[in-house]
Amino acid sequence: xxxxxxxxxxxxxxxxxxxxxxxxxxxxxxxxxxxxxxxxxxxxxxxxxxxxxxxxxxxxxxxxxxxxxxxxxxxxxxxxxxxxxxxxxxxxxxxxxxxxxxxxxxxxxxxxxxxxxxxxxxxxxxxxxxxxxxxxxxxxxxxxxxxxxxxxxxxxxxxxxxxxxxxxxxxxxxxxxxxxxxxxxxxxxxxxxxxxxxxxxxxxxxxxxxxxxxxxxxxxxxxxxxxxxxxxxxxxxxxxxxxxxxxxxxxxxxxxxxxxxxxxxxxxxxxxxxxxxxxxxx
Amino acid sequence: xxxxxxxxxxxxxxxxxxxxxxxxxxxxxxxxxxxxxxxxxxxxxxxxxxxxxxxxxxxxxxxxxxxxxxxxxxxxxxxxxxxxxxxxxxxxxxxxxxxxxxxxxxxxxxxxxxxxxxxxxxxxxxxxxxxxxxxxxxxxxxxxxxxxxxxxxxxxxxxxxxxxxxxxxxxxxxxxxxxxxxxxxxxxxxxxxxxxxxxxxxxxxxxxxxxxxxxxxxxxxxxxxxxxxxxxxxxxxxxxxxxxxxxxxxxxxxxxxxxxxxxxxxxxxxxxxxxxxxxxxxxxxxxxxxxxxxxxxxxxxxxxxxxxxxxxxxxxxxxxxxxxxxxxxxxxxxxxxxxxxxxxxxxxxxxxxxxxxxxxxxxxxxxxxxxxxxxxxxxxxxxxxxxxxxxxxxxxxxxxxxxxxxxxxxxxxxxxxxxxxxxxxxxxxxxxxxxxxxxxxxxxxxxxxxxxxxxxxxxxxxxxxxxxxxxxxxxxxxxxxxxxxxxxxxxxxxxxxxxxxxxxxxxxxxxxxxxxxxxxxxxxxxxxxxxxxxxxxxxxxxxxxxxxxxxxxxxxxxxxxxxxxxxxxxxxxxxxxxxxxxxxxxx
Numbered sequence: 001x002x003x004x005x006x007x008x009x010x011x012x013x014x015x016x017x018x019x020x021x022x023x024x025x026x027x028x029x030x031x032x033x034x035x036x037x038x039x040x041x042x043x044x045x046x047x048x049x050x051x052x053x054x055x056x057x058x059x060x061x062x063x064x065x066x067x068x069x070x071x072x073x074x075x076x077x078x079x080x081x082x083x084x085x086x087x088x089x090x091x092x093x094x095x096x097x098x099x100x101x102x103x104x105x106x107x108x109x110x111x112x113x114x115x116x117x118x119x120x121x122x123x124x125x126x127x128x129x130x131x132x133x134x135x136x137x138x139x140x141x142x143x144x145x146x147x148x149x150x151x152x153x154x155x156x157x158x159x160x161x162x163x164x165x166x167x168x169x170x171x172x173x174x175x176x177x178x179x180x181x182x183x184x185x186x187x188x189x190x191x192x193x194x195x196x197x198x199x200x201x202x203x204x205x206x207x208x209x210x211x212x213x214x215x216x217x218x219x220x221x222x223x224x225x226x227x228x229x230x231x232x233x234x235x236x237x238x239x240x241x242x243x244x245x246x247x248x249x250x251x252x253x254x255x256x257x258x259x260x261x262x263x264x265x266x267x268x269x270x271x272x273x274x275x276x277x278x279x280x281x282x
Numbered sequence: 283x284x285x286x287x288x289x290x291x292x293x294x295x296x297x298x299x300x301x302x303x304x305x306x307x308x309x310x311x312x313x314x315x316x317x318x319x320x321x322x323x324x325x326x327x328x329x330x331x332x333x334x335x336x337x338x339x340x341x342x343x344x345x346x347x348x349x350x351x352x353x354x355x356x357x358x359x360x361x362x363x364x365x366x367x368x369x370x371x372x373x374x375x376x377x378x379x380x381x382x383x384x385x386x387x388x389x390x391x392x393x394x395x396x397x398x399x400x401x402x403x404x405x406x407x408x409x410x411x412x413x414x415x416x417x418x419x420x421x422x423x424x425x426x427x428x429x430x431x432x433x434x435x436x437x438x439x440x441x442x443x444x445x446x447x448x449x450x451x452x453x454x455x456x457x458x459x460x461x462x463x464x465x466x467x468x469x470x471x472x473x474x475x476x477x478x479x480x481x482x483x484x485x486x487x488x489x490x491x492x493x494x495x496x497x498x499x500x501x502x503x504x505x506x507x508x509x510x511x512x513x514x515x516x517x518x519x520x521x522x523x524x525x526x527x528x529x530x531x532x533x534x535x536x537x538x539x540x541x542x543x544x545x546x547x548x549x550x551x552x553x554x555x556x557x558x559x560x561x562x563x564x565x566x567x568x569x570x571x572x573x574x575x576x577x578x579x580x581x582x583x584x585x586x587x588x589x590x591x592x593x594x595x596x597x598x599x600x601x602x603x604x605x606x607x608x609x610x611x612x613x614x615x616x617x618x619x620x621x622x623x624x625x626x627x628x629x630x631x632x633x634x635x636x637x638x639x640x641x642x643x644x645x646x647x648x649x650x651x652x653x654x655x656x657x658x659x660x661x662x663x664x665x666x667x668x669x670x671x672x673x674x675x676x677x678x679x680x681x682x683x684x685x686x687x688x689x690x691x692x693x694x695x696x697x698x699x700x701x702x703x704x705x706x707x708x709x710x711x712x713x714x715x716x717x718x719x720x721x722x723x724x725x726x727x728x729x730x731x732x733x734x735x736x737x738x739x740x741x742x743x744x745x746x747x748x749x750x751x752x753x754x755x756x757x758x759x760x761x762x763x764x765x766x767x768x769x770x771x772x773x774x775x776x777x778x779x780x781x782x783x784x785x786x787x788x789x790x791x792x793x794x795x796x797x798x799x800x801x802x803x804x805x806x807x808x809x810x811x812x813x814x815x816x817x818x819x820x821x822x823x824x825x826x827x828x829x830x831x832x833x834x835x836x837x838x839x840x841x842x843x844x845x846x847x848x849x850x851x852x853x854x855x856x857x858x859x860x861x862x863x864x865x866x867x868x869x
Contacts, residue, residue, distance in 0.1 A: 019661075027726060054710075055713045056707065056708060056710045056713065057707070057708065058568055059557070059707050060715075061553070072713040072715050072726065072727070074712055075713060077556075077707040077715070078713075078714070078715025078716070079553070079556055079715070079716055079718065080717035080718065080719070081549070081579065081718065082549075082575055082576060082579055082718060085545060085546075085549045085576065087546075087554070087557075088541060088542075088545070088546035088547075088549035088550050089549045089550065089552060089553040090553060091541075091546070091550045091553060092511065092513065092549065092550030092551060092552065092553025092554035092555075092556075092561070093551075093554065093557050093707070095511065095537050095550070095554065096510070096511050096553065096555075096557045096558075096559040096561070097557040097559075097707065097708055099708060100557065100707055100708060117542055117543060117546075118542060118546055120542075121541075121542040121546070158586070163405070163550040169522035187468065189444075190796060194761060216610055222371075226764050231363075232531075235400040273532075276532050277535055277537075278530050279859065280532060281535075
């Protein structure tokens with residue numbers, strides 16, 4: 001990139017920052033221009049502004065990877081933890097102080113690779129936290145190795161003869177694990193991303209947003225163009241209260257459906273903890 | 283047999299269903315009830331299967347019991363075949379109770395009676411027939427044996443009956459009555475058939491003593507000093523701590539979760555501590571391995587946390603139900619980079635109780651992980667203790683920023699003692715992000731050499747400044763002795779008894795013991811080592827992990843005793859080494 005366009009990107013960021021003094025921190029995002037993560041950051045800004053969550057009550061927990069830097073870019077407390085471990089860290093945060101709004105941000109390697117053992121347990125416990133998984137089907141921060149969501153046959157530095165294992169589908173997993181709010185978004189659709197992140201944070205219980213967030217630098221197979229050509233909104237007559245149907249729809253790869261797959265209200269983990277504690281307080 | 287014994291060690295040996303653990307509880311409870319000092323150690327295999335062998339040894343005395351000692355005075359063989367291996371532990375003049383109601387078709391090879399050595403007394407008692415007479419079933423054989431030992435050592439039967447009532451009243455009148463009958467039949471049978479073995483000297487008027495395990499004491503101490511969050515994963519021999527916190531914390535506005543693995547457990551602990559709660563986990567060696575990366579993060583991001591490791595035999599899954607002190611190295615050094623952490627090791631149940639409270643104070647005040655190394659023998663054994671009711675005192679808390687400091691808040695502000703003022707989520711005025719990346723005083727990731735040098739020094743400076751808050755080492759034994767012993771953890775008990783044995787042989791020794799492994803009051807240790815001509819470092823591991831630390835820290839050349847342990851250390855073995863060291867001196 002030449003110096004002119006670099007300056008333009010910086011200027012653009014400065015402008016955006018000036019318009020969002022309530023949520024934007026001092027630090028500027030470190031992502032590559034065009035990265036899908038900007039859209040999710042925008043969505044988070046919108047949600048936090050709209051819900052008027054003061055910085056003291058917001059905790060962002062992230063893992064390692066490009067998405068790990070989110071907590072540095074938004075006004076609030078942040079815990080940039082270890083690779084794969086943001087969910088259990090957030091579990092401790094939320095149980096220890098249920099008044100906080102807790103949002104976990106992580107990538108595909110973080111959430112269904114190294115940290116794949118934690119996701120089911122947060123979902124089944126229905127702890128009232130929000131988990132946004134930014135899926136670019138590649139390890140970006142280590143410069144382009146296959147991830148657990150990479151397609152079969154994808155070549156990379158660590159799969160020179162093509163990826164052999166079939167990809168995991170985070171949306172399907174969340175549904176199977178018992179998450180009570182499951183949505184899939186695409187970073188090209190700014191307003192829809194913002195809208196679903198807002199709904200996810202407002203949801204009482206474990207909410208999951210699977211964002212398709214193409215890596216513009218290292219993934220030559222899954223790009224804005226390729227994703228754009230395969231996605232479509234969930235049908236108009238789709239209802240969000242049937243888990244089995246949701247799982248079926250989520251497995252479709254042609255087309256890939258976007259939108260709110262499933263939502264149900266059941267008692268949250270923290271509500272039940274509160275009730276047990278109250279029973280002793282009397 | 284005119285002199286009275288003031289110390290007895292009695293072992294029940296059997297298979298599951300023989301009531302081995304219950305027998306230990308009744309005997310220990312009865313002894314504690316009449317004010318004796320008691321220590322109980324259960325040994326069992328890692329398999330749950332119905333026919334697994336288990337033993338309970340109860341050692342009691344009119345004076346302080348520091349260890350399980352050497353040898354036993356009475357073996358009660360509830361299962362003949364399994365008990366044969368225990369015969370070698372019976373002291374000369376000791377007794378062996380075997381079931382004489384066993385049918386005659388048993389082979390000599392499997393007969394306990396056939397294995398009784400000439401220097402021991404054999405007591406054939408029809409345990410099964412008498413149990414049947416009492417209850418109509420084979421259950422209650424252990425109580426028949428209990429009645430027998432009560433007579434043989436002329437212990438007061440009232441206290442046994444009292445304990446039996448305490449344990450069995452909730453099981454209904456019928457069961458209770460059958461058990462008391464079984465006890466009495468055993469007592470009467472012995473009275474009719476055998477002379478007294480050796481009367482035990484019971485002192486009148488002692489107050490009943492409290493019996494507690496190290497794990498119980500530790501959990502109690504943690505809860506009383508404000509523990510509000512516990513996360514763990516079941517692992518022998520630490521699980522009991524989680525079970526207690528699961529029950530008790532919700533009553534005190536806290537909570538305990540059983541996480542999906544040890545990594546999740548320590549992650550949740552750091553999450554809870556991040557928002558200001560006193561948080562802890564408890565595990566054993568394999569769990570500590572899994573937690574290493576997260577403890578490393580706690581060092582880097584300066585998050586208070588207490589990590590208990592109830593050590594068992596290793597490496598790997600190792601010996602889940604056997605004791606060893608093999609985790610000192612991973613506790614001290616198990617992290618990437620320059621990763622200092624506080625390491626503590628209690629040596630008694632009392633120290634589990636008081637020490638864990640100190641662990642929290644250090645963790646909170648100095649924003650650091652503290653690894654608390656208990657061990658299987660210490661955690662699971664039951665002993666009589668003096669635990670004072672909690673004294674209300676000022677607990678160490680996290681340093682708060684002044685209003686000025688809050689205005690321009692710096693999470694990692696450089697200070698003289700290395701400790702930065704801290705606010706937590708939910709508190710207004712400032713916010714920050716913590717990270718495992720190297721960072722500036724504000725918390726922003728930064729990889730410059732000056733920043734890394736400054737922050738590394740800050741993290742280490744805390745260890746220099748915390749020393750003023752740490753207890754000094756205790757020096758026990760003969761202060762003028764030339765032979766000095768340094769050790770840690772539950773091995774201390776056997777050493778104290780070994781020192782007493784050596785002293786009877788005319789060889790004096792002294793011991794330096796500190797609950798603090800790192801950091802230590804180094805001047806105390808230096809002065810101690812300077813005053814010794816020989817230093818002995820006994821510990822339950824092959825590598826001599828504590829000895830290695832002392833050698834590198836103090837430049838000493840100790841005589842090391844490395845015992846890759848399965849059973850608690852023998853006081854006699856320690857005494858032998860003291861005598862050996864003395865022999866070397868006098869040459």
